[in-house]
Amino acid sequence: MDILQKIVQQKSREIALKKSLVPPRYLEHSPLFERQGNSLSQALQKSGSGIIAEFKRRSPSRPKINQHSPVQEVAAGYESAGACGMSVLTDVHFFGGSLEDLLIARSTTRFPLLRKEFIIDEYQILEAKAHGADVILLIAAILETRQIKDFTELAGSLGLEILLEVHDEAELKRAFIPGIQMVGVNNRNLKTFEVSLETSKRIAPLIPEAVIKVSESGISRPEAIKDLRKAGFRGFLIGEHFMAADEPGIKAMEFIKAMEP
Numbered sequence: 001m002d003i004l005q006k007i008v009q010q011k012s013r014e015i016a017l018k019k020s021l022v023p024p025r026y027l028e029h030s031p032l033f034e035r036q037g038n039s040l041s042q043a044l045q046k047s048g049s050g051i052i053a054e055f056k057r058r059s060p061s062r063p064k065i066n067q068h069s070p071v072q073e074v075a076a077g078y079e080s081a082g083a084c085g086m087s088v089l090t091d092v093h094f095f096g097g098s099l100e101d102l103l104i105a106r107s108t109t110r111f112p113l114l115r116k117e118f119i120i121d122e123y124q125i126l127e128a129k130a131h132g133a134d135v136i137l138l139i140a141a142i143l144e145t146r147q148i149k150d151f152t153e154l155a156g157s158l159g160l161e162i163l164l165e166v167h168d169e170a171e172l173k174r175a176f177i178p179g180i181q182m183v184g185v186n187n188r189n190l191k192t193f194e195v196s197l198e199t200s201k202r203i204a205p206l207i208p209e210a211v212i213k214v215s216e217s218g219i220s221r222p223e224a225i226k227d228l229r230k231a232g233f234r235g236f237l238i239g240e241h242f243m244a245a246d247e248p249g250i251k252a253m254e255f256i257k258a259m260e261p
């Protein structure tokens with residue numbers, strides 16, 4: 001069983017339990033359900049840094065990244081560093097994140113927030129809205145095309161944008177549907193955990209022109225951004241490189257300054 005299959009197995013158990021404890025209609029009572037979303041795709045379009053800075057405590061490829069930084073400090077740091085948005089990992093079991101982290105990030109900042117989660121059920125989309133997300137991630141590798149259509153429709157009705165994540169050409173071909181605002185190419189091979197920015201460059205020309213391209217994972221040098229921009233990318237999702245620092249917000253600020261021409 002590969003890592004995504006393990007995560008999905010765990011996720012199915014968690015969702016069944018959550019649904020029995022908090023029925024979906026209760027999520028709709030969250031005051032955040034009325035909040036108008038803040039568009040990440042527009043923020044990325046308006047040039048700026050293009051950085052989507054991630055809050056990530058640990059991961060299957062790196063068991064200890066940062067156990068000490070409070071999410072409110074990191075969120076405020078990323079926003080004042082000039083990031084276009086923030087990605088918050090909400091998976092508890094494999095990444096040490098939580099929905100509470102998302103809620104705290106929301107209460108601290110105004111910029112767009114991505115719920116970084118392994119979404120396999122509509123319930124998780126309602127949760128994302130109820131906890132202040134502006135964008136959800138849909139991972140092609142764990143979803144049928146039908147589910148991507150249904151989830152995109154539900155997200156749209158709630159004012160949430162979609163970042164569709166692909167790892168290769170076949171996934172892009174099968175999973176991309178109109179209505180998706182952003183496509184993210186994940187540079188991390190989830191079987192070996194190796195990262196290669198060449199994956200982004202290879203897949204970029206196949207992504208429809210009108211869609212915002214995001215390069216995800218393994219970015220640690222400001223010079224890499226120049227290269228990825230040339231390949232057509234407007235967004236750059238960076239987690240480990242910032243979070244491994246003592247002060248992720250300061251690290252992000254230095255990185256964004258170093259990107260300036």
Ligand SMILES: O=C(O)c1ccccc1NCC(=O)[C@H](O)[C@H](O)COP(=O)(O)O
Binds near residue numbers: 193
């Ligand atoms: O990061 C992992 O080890 C991982 C393993 C299995 C599924 C997903 C995983 N990461 C999620 C991500 O997409 C990254 O957190 C994100 O792109 C940022 O990557 P990085 O800058 O390399 O931390």
